[in-house]
Amino acid sequence: MTVLGTRALNRATLARQMLLDRAGLPALDAVAHLCGLQAQEPQEPFVGLWSRLRAFDPAELSDLLVRRSVVRTHLMRRTVHLLTADDVLAWRPRHDAMLRQRVLGTYRRELTGVDLDELAAAGLAVMADGQARSMAEIARAVADRWPEPGTRPLGEMLVAALIPMVQMPPRGVWRTKGGVRNTLLSTWLGRDVVPSPPNGADPAGAALVRRYLAAYGPAATADVRAWSGLAGLPAAVASIRAELVTFRDERGRELLDLPDAPRPDPDTPAPVRYLPAFDNALLGYDDRTRIVDDAHRGLSVAGMRVVLADGRVAATWTVESGAVTVTPLRAFSRAERAEVAEQGQALASFLSDGESDEVRISA
Structure with missing residues (x-):
């Protein structure tokens, strides 16, 4: 595999x-x-x-x-x-x-x-x-x-x-x-919820798994559970398993995925991105090491806003009086620092409706 x-x-x-x-x-x-x-x-x-x-x-x-x-x-x-x-x-x-x-x-x-x-x-x-x-x-x-x-x-x-x-x-x-x-x-x-079928089938659970994999996969069943909070999904996974492809991660966990979902080359460049508090990309997994180091995992549940550099959590950010302040968690390269500043200025302008584009990067 x-x-x-x-x-x-x-x-x-x-x-x-x-x-x-x-x-x-x-x-x-x-x-x-x-x-x-x-x-x-x-x-x-x-x-x-x-x-x-x-x-x-x-x-x-x-x-x-x-x-x-x-x-x-x-x-x-x-x-x-x-x-x-x-x-x-x-x-x-x-x-x-x-x-x-x-x-x-x-x-x-x-x-x-x-x-x-x-x-x-x-x-x-x-x-x-x-x-x-x-x-x-x-x-x-x-x-x-x-x-x-x-x-x-x-x-x-x-x-x-x-x-x-x-x-x-x-x-x-x-x-x-x-x-x-x-x-x-x-x-x-003006509409009511869709009732569950009486025969024990779980179409809603199966749809959740498919939709989750489209937005978060490849992922383990533990990741689906961590994202949704639902424990009773094994039957839903079993019902669609024939539709899926499987992989392993470096820990040996089985990962499920949709056959035609994007899996880019690992060397694909990743731009700097500013994420809000409690963002999906962090909280959508049981194993979050794909995007944040274990040493910084607590940021994802503490409501800290984070900056991704090379695809991983590399800084936190705050905004006050229209200015975005970035606190790095590791040293930035010169190119990363420039891109963090550029994206921070764009974010400050968005948040202040163009009245400010100030960004400060702590040493």
Whole structure:
């Protein structure tokens, strides 16, 4: 079985994530291809798409959110993602059990004795009037019946697990601040989720695996699990295994992939790219060594924004008063330093609407 080295996997990831060459896609198609963007920090998806798309206009993504073509909701790993409406409707039932278990993992003691089906019914009754509410408001509306857990556990379970909801604009609109106001997914989209088939088949799981490999592969089943948070995917993988090709990584893990997906030459030059907090390219794997050294792995879960040089995490970056500040994690070559500065200036101009293009690179 062919062994794919770390550099080969890196270039495949960059190609699938549109980080090797910026793509000329509409924002909606890019969000779909990426299987959504992690978005608990509301403005970060704009940087993620700026780094991936040619001539990206942030107003395009804001318009998609307002027109309900994309939505903000809890899904993969129980984190807030920006996803297409079609994907949320198809994928949400497949994530229901995981979402419940993850909230229970945090609040099991507080929610002991609470019948979750009854809690869900009570929450739906509250939201049936179509009004948008904060998590705290939803929790307080049912707290008379369940006073012991407290509003935070009740709210988390209702909003992040039991009831498919979306976070309404202006939350997530470009350069707009807004608190989280939730409404029913079915109310917001005028459509309901796609129910799972009763015969035990898992078409949603199989579709997830295919879509994941298109955007992240080649990858091990542990990587699919780490990205999605779903443990019950072996049957889905087995159902499509005949469609896939297999490799090994340098650790001996089996890697799955789509036959015709891009796997560039490992020596393909990789441009400097600025990634937002919690970017897909870092969090989409169990083994992240294809893109970040083990010594810096913690950056991917700490919400640090990172700079890729030669395809790997080489620096962190921040922005303040329109200026981008880069803190290297290793020494840059002269050419790398020039490209980091050039891309940083372009990012500063994007974030400040052309009012600034200042970039500072720490020694």
